[in-house]
Amino acid sequence: MSSYRPLHDGWTVTAVSSTGQLRPVVAGLPAAVPGCVHTDLLAAGLIEDPYLDDNEDRLTWIGRTAWSYETIFVWESAGDGADDDRADLVCEGLDTAATLVLNGVEIGTTANMHRSYRFPVRHLLSEGENTLKILFDPPYGYAEAQRAALGDRPGAYAEPYQFIRKMACNFGWDWGPTVVTAGIWRPIGIETWSTARIAEVRPLAAADGTVEVYVAVERAAERPLTLSASVAGVTESVTVAAGQRRTVVTLAVPDPDLWWPRGYGEQPLYDLVVRLEDQEWTGRIGFRSVELDRTDDAFTFVVNGKPVFVKGFNWIPDDCFPSRITRERLAERFAQAAAAGANCLRVWGGGRYESEDFYDLADEMGLLVWQDFPFACAAYPEEGRFAAEVEAEAREHVARLARHASLVLWCGNNENIEGHADWGWQEKLEGRSWGGGFYYDLLPRVVAELDPSRPYWPGSPYSGSPDLPPNDPAKGTVHIWTVWNTHDYTHYATYTPRFVAEFGFQGPPTYATLRAAVSDDPLTPVSPGVAHHQKAIDGDLKLLRGLGEHLPRPDGFDDWHYYTQLNQARAMAFGIERFRALAPHCMGTIVWQLNDCWPVTSWAAVDGGGRRKPLWYALRRAYADRLLTFQGDQGGTLAVVNDTDEPWSGELAVDRLTLAGEILAKERFDVSVPARGTASVKLPEGGAWAGHPAGEVLVATLDDVRALRFPSEDPAMDYPPAEMDTVVEEIEGGLRVRVTARTIVRELAIFPDRLDPRATVDDQLVTLLPGETAVFHVTGGEVDPGALVRHPVLRCVNEPR
CATH class of the missing domain: 2.60.40.10 (Immunoglobulins)
Incomplete structure (x- = not known):
């Protein structure tokens, strides 16, 4: 027989020591298990919320402090010894370097957030009260000591995250705060058995x-x-x-x-x-097969013998404090991914192995999981205890996750192979290890032994061989960061990749999320709180530079917020449509990123408050099963993309219109696209913009799918000031907003969260031609109907000034 007793009650936490850090006195503070020091201090009112304003800057002492967790529990043996020959203390997750003491006797140490530990304790348990203490070393102190002992190694940030087996993004990222945690982050208990x-x-x-x-x-x-x-x-x-x-x-x-x-x-x-x-x-x-087709340098997932075009999102931890991530919260994120048309989530290597709830939900919803091992953007040591810890965690999680049908790939790391090849690491390493032994030897051996049913890929980006340039678009997987960092988003059109595993473009969070996290008055693009919630290097400059000639220069916060969100949406839709049009040469796009771990200006489609940004709505259209997209210079080619199991045939209509809706030219094409296929329709040369390029629009329609192509960027177009009729009606569950355009209305959006943070809308960024009507549904909260159709809640590019 066996039984399990959780030890989640009666814990206290005490700050034991710290190195040169001013901190409050913390002694015997009630502690939640599972949880962490930050959430305990927050619950006790001893710290301000690290997600608000710049509070995180005043909390660095937490990661430089040793913490002692302690509880007293009552133990009663079974008496006849029938079911407790053995008793093990089972620690599913300790963060991170810890010493465990039961009734004054040290029973073991840990050094890995990513794995569980089991300690035999039957010989130490006493009838009646028992005292369990867990002393956590300061994460910074432990990592810095390892760095001093093993030699420094390069990384993306001036933080020692590669020297401790802990969630790397705890130490801050270009979208995340620096909140270096400690604590009992997963369940703990005693299992007795015989x-x-x-x-x-x-x-x-x-x-x-x-x-x-x-x-x-x-x-x-x-x-x-x-x-x-x-x-x-x-x-x-x-x-x-x-x-x-x-x-x-x-x-x-x-x-x-x-x-x-x-x-x-x-x-x-x-x-x-x-x-x-x-x-x-x-x-x-679940019963299924999965293979990775590498024919001619391709990177194609084949499930049950059928090639799958991956429409995915990169996934980061949904909160810096994992104990706050519930199954319900994960289900909401998964539903948002699925509703946007996604069929894949890539668990990024700077986070962690996710919970059973995560993979169970992926199984249930049919979301493929690409699982990075947790290594990211740094050279990692292979000496000392590290190799043993890496093997232990890999064996545990490969075995744990083997049952999940959704899991289709084990990937060795994120960007470390590229870093070693292209980021100047080799000179800095001076011959020291960098992690290659993990990615090329240890991890593939573990996967081959324990999970031969799934493919292994050494890292991403990766071209298929250690001697090849790792980020070659023509081979394997590519990460595209020229766009956003240095190039306009139209640069995506210069790529002809096999599989894009990372690419993204920034935009601010929704108004309600930003306003709840920032107390700036007035709120401006450069006010202190807004600036603090922008973690990317030169992020604000890149946001404005990225507007390029695509949109007007913003005049104040409201313009900045709308235009930069719109530009993010357009940039990613442009890239996805380009890459989908290349299928089957390109067989996947994984957008950076689905979610945020806190309220921040970032690449996410769903912000840190769980709200959908305009990007999400654009991705829903770009990831639709059937897609029309103008490609090539001046939209000279129309790609017809059919990601369904049925052929798509019909008459493709392409019309050249004035902005007033008058037809200037018509073209008709009989098209037939096979199931899971792509067709390309060449448009008559010169016919597209033969007239007045600032005053026309090209409209393509097949069945109920439509694509628009404007010959000039918005500031150069001769748009009339938008005129529209609006009707707001109360319906069950919310409000219905009917908008009828009297002129062209470009990128119409309604932002109901500006009126009530609980309010959401079912569509965004809709372009209406004269005479067309769009219907929006607003749900949640209490919203003034009249305010819904007034500036700055209702926006479009060509609104009257």
Whole structure:
């Protein structure tokens, strides 16, 4: 028998020591477990919210302080010894370098946030009260000591994050605050057991219905054991002989329903039950195959024999403090990704291995998971304890996640191979290790041993071989950061990549999110709080430079907020449409990024308050299953993209109109695009903008899909001042806003969160031709109907000045 008792109550936290840091006295403060020091101090009112204004700057002492967590718990043995021959302290997550002491006896140390630990404690438990202390070293102190011992190594930031196995972005990033945490961040408890326990279950399911269930057993007695596995009505049993600690049970399920990525089919999941004597393990599995097609330097996911065009988002931790991330919050983010048309999330290497809830939701919703091992943007040491810790964490999580049908790739790191090749690291390293042994040897060996059903990729970007330039668009995966850092977004059109795993363009958060995080009065693009919530180097300058000739110069905060958000949306739509038009040469785009961990100006589509930015609405159109997009100089080619299982045929209409809606020229084309195919329609040369380029628009329509192409940038267009009729009606659950254009209305947007932070709208950035009507639905909060259709809530590019 076995039983588990959580130890989540009665904890206190005390600041033990710090190095040259002014700090408040913290002694015996009530502590939440799971949690961390920051959330405990915040709950006690001892610190201000680190997400507000520049409060984070005054909290650096937390990461330079040693912390002691302590609890007293009552222990009562079973008496007859039947179910507690063994008792283990099970620590699912300790952050990070810690010493554990039970009843005055040191029972072990930890040095890795990314793995769990188990300590035998039966011999130390006393009847009645027991005292458990966990002393956490200062994260900075530990990392800096490792750096001094092993030698410095280059990284993207002047922080020692590569010297401690901890979530790298805790130390700040170009979208995140520096909040260096400590604490018991995942559950902790005591498991008692006798005879034997299930130590690990690693099921590998195949599309043909075969399930190989690998089971590891820990023993307290050497006698034969009966182990069984059941799924979909099929049960098989084996005897685990005395002395045997690993076994495999093979099941054959006849004609299982296959698990498919979202948009390609359903996501049936089957309950797998493993029993060892009176113990039981349960988990859901899906039947599918996954391969990585590398033919001719391609990078194509093939699921159940079918190539998949990846429409994805990069995922960062959704909060700097993981204990605040609930299943409900994850479900909201996943729903936002899916509603935008995504079928993939890449778990980025500067974060962490995510929770069971994360991967369960991905299984249920058909979102493919690309899983980076947690290494990012730095040279990592391979000496000392690091290699052992990396292997331990890799073995734990590869085994833990093996059952998840959504997981389709293990990736060694984020940008470290590129850094070693292209960022001048080699001279700085002076022959010291940089992590290559992990990416080219250790991690692929672990994956090949424990999870051969999935492909492994050494890093991203990567061209397929260590001797090739890693960020070559023509091979493997590419990260595109010329756009945003140095080039206009139209530069995306110069790329012909095989798979774009990272690319992005910044924009500020929604008004409600920014206003809640910043107390500046007045709120301006350069006011102190707004500036503090911009972490990118020269970020504000790049935002304004990025407007280029595309949009007018902003006049005040309201213009800045609308134009930079609009420009972000346009930039990413331009890139995605370019890359989708290249399919099947290019077979994936993963946008940087879906989400934020706090309120900040960033590349995210969903901001730190969980609100959808205009970018999200643009991505929903760019990621639609069926897409028309003008490509080439002056829109001389129209790409017809069909990401469905049915052919798309019909008459493609291309009309050249005046801005007043008068037809100047018509073209009609019979098109037929196969399932999951792309077609290119060459438009008559010179016909597109033969007239007045500042006063015309090209309109393409096939069925209910439309694309617009304007021959000049907005400031050069002869737009009339926008005129429109608006009607706001109360309906069940909110308000309906009907807008009818009397002139062209360019990029119409409604921002109801400016009136009530709870209010949302179902669409944004809609261009109306004269006589057309758009209907918006506003839900949540209490909103003045009249204010919904007035500046600055209702905006368009050509609004009257």
